[in-house]
Amino acid sequence: MTQRQNDPARFAWSKRLPKQGPEQRSSRRPPGELLWVHATSRDRLAAVCDISVRLKTLRPDLSVLLTRSEELENCAVPSGCDLDAGVLKTDSAGQARTFLDRWEPDLCLWTGGDLRQALIRQAQERDIDLLLVDIELDEIPPRKRRWLVEQSHALLDRFDLILTSSTAAIDHLKRRGLSDHKLQLSSALSASVSPPMCNDDELSETSDALRGRPVWLATHARQEEFGPLLDAHKQALRQLHRLLLVVVPEDQDSTETLEQTLHEAGLRFANWDNGEQFDDNTQVLISSVFELGLWYRVAPLSFLGSSLARSDKGVSPLEAMALGSAVLHGPGISAHRALYERVGALGASLKVINPQELTTQILRLSVPDKAAAMALAGWQVVTDGARLADRLIEEIQNRLDQREDRHATT
Secondary structure, eight states, X not given: OEEOOOOGGGGGGGOOOOOOOOOOOOSSOOSXXXXXXXXXXXXXXXXXXXXXHHHHHHOTTOEEXXXXXXGGTTOOOOTTOSEEEEEOOOOOHHHHHHHHHHHOOSEEEEEXXXXXXXXXXXXXXXXXXXXXXXXXXXXXXXXXSSSOHHHHHHHHHTOSEEEESOHHHHHHHHHTTOOGGGEEEOOOXXXXXXXXXXXXXXXXXXXXXXXXOOEEXXXXXXXXXXXXXXXXXXXXXXXXXXXXXXXXXXXXXXXXXXXXXXXXXXOOEEEGGGTEEOOTTOOEEEOOGGGHHHHHHHOSEEEEOSOSSXXXXXXXXXXXXXXXXXXXXOSOOGGGHHHHHHHHHTTSEEEOOSHHHHHHHHHHHTSHHHHHHHHHHHHHHHHXXXXXXXXXXXXXXXXXXHHHHHHHTO
C-alpha cells in the first residue's frame, strides 16, 4: 500500500458543526413577529426548520414556534425553531384558546395532515394567516369521520392557501368544493441541502488516480452491514475486476472491526484516513464521514447504509442526490420513508433487500447512462425542493408585510 501525506488540517474544510436544538429562550411569547410551524414527519421538520433559518436572516426580529405530531415526540429539533411547544396531543376548544392566547402567532405554516379542527378554526377566527403545505391525498380528512361533511370542508377551507405535489389531492379537494384560487400544485417539501464540501485539488487527483475504474460507495454502514456489503462486492468483482468499493462506517470506532472483516474476506484494502493511497490492486478503501464530499462526487453509485435491517431508520438521500450520485438503500428507512417513497417513484433511488439484489444493481448501474439517469432524477428532486422553499419564503414574507400594513392602518 502506498502512502500519501496525512495532514490533519486537510479535514478542516469538510467538518460540519453538530445541529443545535431550539433555544427555548422563554416560555412566553417574545416581542415582534411570530411564525408558527407544525411538522408531521422528520423530513418536514427538517424542511420547516431550514426555511425558518433562512427567514430569520431576512427578518432578524422574527421568532419561530414549533409544534409537531405525536410521532415526532422524541425527535431532536434542528436549529431554526426558537420555541418548541411540543406535541399537539389533543384538540379541544379550551386548549386551542389557551395555546393561541399564549403565543398569538402572526402566521401558521402547517405541513401535511394531522389537522386539528378546533385549533385551526380558532386561528382563522383570530385572523391568523394559515398555509397548508405538502399535504398528500391520504392525509386529507375523509368525509366519514367524527365531524360532518360540511365541517370537514370548512376545516380545509379555513386555510388561505393549500400547496400539494399530488394532482390527485388537487382533484379531490376541488370535488370537495374548495376554491381553485386556494389550491396550487407544487413540488414536494424537503429541506434545502448544503452538501459536504470537497477540496478541488484532492478531487482532481483522486479522479486521475482512478483512471476510469468503476467505483461504488457504501456510507453510514453499521457493523452488522459489513458482511453483506462485502459479500455483494465480492460477487460483483467476478464480473467487474477493477471495481473499487469505498466504505464509510457509521461509527468510526468500528474501523478496526471493518479491517478484520476485510482480512477474513480476503479483500485487499487501504485506509484513506491513515494516509494510505489506493492502487490498481486495492479492492476496498476505508474512509470517514468527513470525506463524504469527495466520495459522493467520485462515486456514481452510493448505497446508503443503516438501512439493511427492517428496524433501521436510514439516512436522508438528499446529500448524495445533490452531488450527483445514484442512490441504493435497504428496507429500513423509517426516519425518511415518505422522502424515499417520493424519490423512488421518480426513479432517483432503488431499494435492495439482500446482497444478491445489491450485486445485481451494482452491475446494472455500472453502465454509465443508467446511473446518470438516476442521478439526474435525484438532482431534479433536490432543485424542485429548493424552488418550493424559495416560494414559501416569499409567500410568508409577503403575508407578514401585509399583516404589518393592516395593523399600521388600524
